[in-house]
Amino acid sequence: MKKFFGHLTQYFYFYSIVVSGVIILALFGSMKVKNYVESVTGVEAGFEAMEDESETTEITETGNVVETTEAAPEENVVTTTNEEFVAEQDLEETSPEIDGEVVAEETDTISDAVESENAETVAETEAPAVDGENADLTEGEMAGTEPAANGVEYIYYDPIAVNSKYYSDPGCIALTSTYDYTTVEDDYFNDACFIGDSRMMGIFDYANLRQADFYCNNGYCTYLWSKEKPVNHQNSGKKVVLDDALSNKTYGKIYIMIGLNDCGYGNIDNFSERLSAMLDMIKEKQPDAIIFLMANLHMSQSKSDGDAVYNNVDLNAHNVAVAAFADGDKIFYLDFNPEFTDENGYLRSEETFDGVHLYADGYVRCAEFLKEHGVVK
Amino acid sequence: MVFSSLKFIGIFLPVLLICYSLVTTEHKKYILLLGSILFYAAGEPVYVVIFVTSLIINYWLSLLMGKPAKNVKRFFFILAILWNVSLLFFFKYYDFFAGEVDKLIGFERIPILGLALPLGISFYTFQIISYQIDLYKGKIQRAKSFTDFSVYVSMFPQLVAGPIVRFDDISEEIIKPHFTLANVESGLKTFTIGLGLKVLLANQISTLFFSIQQIGAHNLDISMAWLGALSYTFQIYFDFWGYSLMAIGLGEMxxxxxxxxxxxxxxxxxxxxxxxxxxxxxxxxFRDYIYIPLGGNRKGKIRMIFNLLIVWALTGFWHGASWNFLLWGLFFFVLIVIERTGLGKLLEKTHFIGHVYVCLIIPISWMIFAQTDLHVLKDYILAMVGANYADSMIDTVHIVRYLKEYSWLLALCVLFSTPLPMKLYEKFKKNIITDLILFAIFWLSVYEIYLGKNNPFLYFRF
Structure with a gap:
């Protein structure tokens, strides 16, 4: 017995690791088995089930029905176009050059100088890929599109086939909504607040707009907001729940760039529902604020290609969903992607280190864009 | 498979150790060989074929080198060296040089193959070359069997990232490994220290360098550039030292x-x-198989400088097929030649100046190593010498924030760059408190790995 204990103490480290390892492996194993049994017996574990919980969906859906009066026509247009194009694409699949290429056609009704610039960059470079039939169809669809009530113009193209249950290619790109924007000075942002993820933090860090309040942190998204997760008030470093922060102070302008990290949480409809709820909350707490919905910045080719979740198609789908909430009166959609992307919509590699975030000087250019797109009433 | 993964720690290692302990001493090498091939195949399911082929060819050539006739022996020796060097060249450097030639002539004449680099090829090639040279020179006895030779080359602790082992270091242990519980315990401790260095220091500090690179080299000021260089200096050391310690610990086990x-x-x-x-x-x-055979310092000053040039150019390129690595090697070549003039001895005598000099030079050298894009490298070095002050986007706020966030980690990194922690460990190796600390390090590291693994969005959270 004494010998046994002597042996144990001599090799204490080895035995402690082995024993704890066996315990942890057993716990881990039993958890896996439990999960497996549950998945077999129909009680689904994990995130997707959580997202699809019928209760949540119902509540948000009813919320949405009340909301849709403004956004409905626009959404309809987008969806029909999408469906039509998917059908069209099935026919077209034999021509490999077009398959997967972004095909664009410039809209006629673009009035704002910046937007026509944006559209040109996209349309110019992609125009050669348009074949007659598609172009006709696009124009036909465009003719059916009333100059959007919310001021957002779309560039349409052949959507690519996406093998995902969370998103599909919307077949269009939303452009900065039309409005007679004015160039504003720094003091415009004195009563502004910014809400977003790590890319918004970049604007806080380097764009010299610290007179505004920044509510953002790494990975922040509408999903985390909906779970009432706190967000960092960057200026003070304090963690706050967004709803509380917006109750305590009155803002004249609210800038929101959110959605990239939502790619990891549920599908596009889930995202729209959550963003809708978020905007309702903001409109309730800040009835007089102008809301700027900023497009999520695209990713570089090396980052986007080959990633089933975080890619530009998915991100563009989120952006199109974001743009649907613009109303041209109190809510505006701003897309500064053309400042940073190449002809295929990829974030240019000289603008970024990791393919997702801009170099510091890029955020200064973001701020310049925002200053050129002030709304004064 | 890497050592700091749950698959390795949770499945591969325990299963291998159990099998290893069940067979007799003479048969342990078969288990080790089988385990090593599986280990390699887990990371390189296709290239394992090339690896095994190379083992067979090398063993066969080493047998042919046993022929008494000197010319025959020499012929097969040269064939063996050629085979290994060309294999390495083909996979590691072909695309790089083809690309450079294409760039030079202006159009794509030589095709780029785009082959992935076989895991550990730089290491196992060097190990095999050392075996063939030592065998040719009669420094070692030939491996007793193909298994012995294969175990020497493929042994999983050192297969992927070294240390580069010589055959006579372990030839006796291949036949008779000292597999005891005491060694397993001691090896497990060494492994734990290595794991801790890799997961709790290197991986953690790596986010600092990553964040600073995200700012963009052209936007950095001198202080931020140095903070970045320092963080990478620590990252690469604890990463590589940790990996080497894990390898040594596994070997010991x-x-x-x-x-x-x-x-x-x-x-x-x-x-x-x-x-x-x-x-x-x-x-x-490099000293034993390149520098000394070239004549070392025995053939006059000029020849010595030439030999050093060759060694350091090769050392640079060995680390990667890119110009910055060559630059990195030549940077050391220049410094070492200068030190050979007598400056080095002076530096080593004057402790303080020597330390300051190394602390300034080494971070610069690591930036040459880290920045594979030469434009970025230029911007970074300019920032380090304070030459792009006007373009800097850095405020004191940023530096204070990073220092606040990383001060503890940086302090730990400094501490572990000194010999003190390992000295303490050697002194109190048998103490129960050491065991408890290591226990905490082990499970904390495993937990960190687990978090990283189950969190695919992790890199979006910077």
Whole structure:
């Protein structure tokens, strides 16, 4: 017995690791088995089930029905176009050059100088890929599109086939909504607040707009907001729940760039529902604020290609969903992607280190864009 | 499969150790060989074929080298060296040189193959070359069997990232490994320290360098550039030292004594001294198989400088097929030649100046190493010498924030760059408190790995 204990103490480290390892492996194993049994017996574990919980969906859906009066026509247009194009694409699949290429056609009704610039960059470079039939169809669809009530113009193209249950290619790109924007000075942002993820933090860090309040942190998204997760008030470093922060102070302008990290949480409809709820909350707490919905910045080719979740198609789908909430009166959609992307919509590699975030000087250019797109009433 | 993964720690290692302990001493090498091939195949399901082929060809050539006729022996020796060098060249350098030639002539004449680099090829090629040279020179007895030779090359602790082992270091242990519980315990401790260095220091500090690179080299000021360089200096050291310690610990658990690879490099007092302490098995390899055969310092000053040039150009390129690595090697070449004039001895005598000199030179050298894009490298070095002050986007706020966030980690990194922690460990190795600390380090590291694994969005959270 004494010998046994002597042996144990001599090799204490080895035995402690082995024993704890066996315990942890057993716990881990039993958890896996439990999960497996549950998945077999129909009680689904994990995130997707959580997202699809019928209760949540119902509540948000009813919320949405009340909301849709403004956004409905626009959404309809987008969806029909999408469906039509998917059908069209099935026919077209034999021509490999077009398959997967972004095909664009410039809209006629673009009035704002910046937007026509944006559209040109996209349309110019992609125009050669348009074949007659598609172009006709696009124009036909465009003719059916009333100059959007919310001021957002779309560039349409052949959507690519996406093998995902969370998103599909919307077949269009939303452009900065039309409005007679004015160039504003720094003091415009004195009563502004910014809400977003790590890319918004970049604007806080380097764009010299610290007179505004920044509510953002790494990975922040509408999903985390909906779970009432706190967000960092960057200026003070304090963690706050967004709803509380917006109750305590009155803002004249609210800038929101959110959605990239939502790619990891549920599908596009889930995202729209959550963003809708978020905007309702903001409109309730800040009835007089102008809301700027900023497009999520695209990713570089090396980052986007080959990633089933975080890619530009998915991100563009989120952006199109974001743009649907613009109303041209109190809510505006701003897309500064053309400042940073190449002809295929990829974030240019000289603008970024990791393919997702801009170099510091890029955020200064973001701020310049925002200053050129002030709304004064 | 890497050592710091749950698959390795949770499945591969325990299963291998159990099997290993069940068979007799003479048969342990078969288990080790099988395990090593599986280990390699887990990371390289296709290239394992090339690896095994190379093992067979090398063993066959080593047998042919046993022929008494001197010319025949020489012929097969040269064939063996050629085979290994061309394999390495083909996979590691072909695309790079083809691309450069294409760039030079202006159009794509030589096709780029785009082949992935086989795991560990730089290491196992060097190990095999050392075996063939030692065998040719009669320094070692030929491996007794194909299994013995294969175990020597493929042994999983050192297969992927060294240390580069010589055959006579472990030839006896292949036949008779010292597999005891005491060795397993001691090896497990060494492994834990390595794991901790890799997961709790290197991986953590890596986010600092990553964030600073995200700012963009052209936007950095001198202080932020140095903070970045310093963080990478720590990252690469703890990453590589940790990996080497894990390898040594695993070797110990299996009953092998693998050579030490690092000896507190950052307390060196000259660059020459630094390279006596950094990646010792690699610099030893270049010394014994390139520098000395070329004549070393025995053929006059000019020849010595030429030999050093060759060694350092090769050392640079060995680390990667890119110009910045060559630049990195030549940077050391220049410094070492200067030190050879007598400056080095002076530096090593004057402790303070020597330390300051190394602390300034080494971070710069790591930036040459880290920045594969030459434009970025230029911007970064300019920032480090304070030359792009006007373009800097950095405020005191940013530096204060990073220092606040990373001060503890940086302090730990400084501490572990000194010999003190390992000295304490050696002294109190048998103490129960040491055991408890290591226990905490082990499970904390595993937990960190687990978090990283189950969090695919992790890199979006910077």
């Amino acid at each position: 299996l009953g092998y004594r693998l050579p030490v690879n690092f000896n507190n490099p950052y307390i060196a007092k000259s660059v020459t001294d630094f390279w006596r302490r950094w990646h010792i098995t690699l610099s030893g390899w």
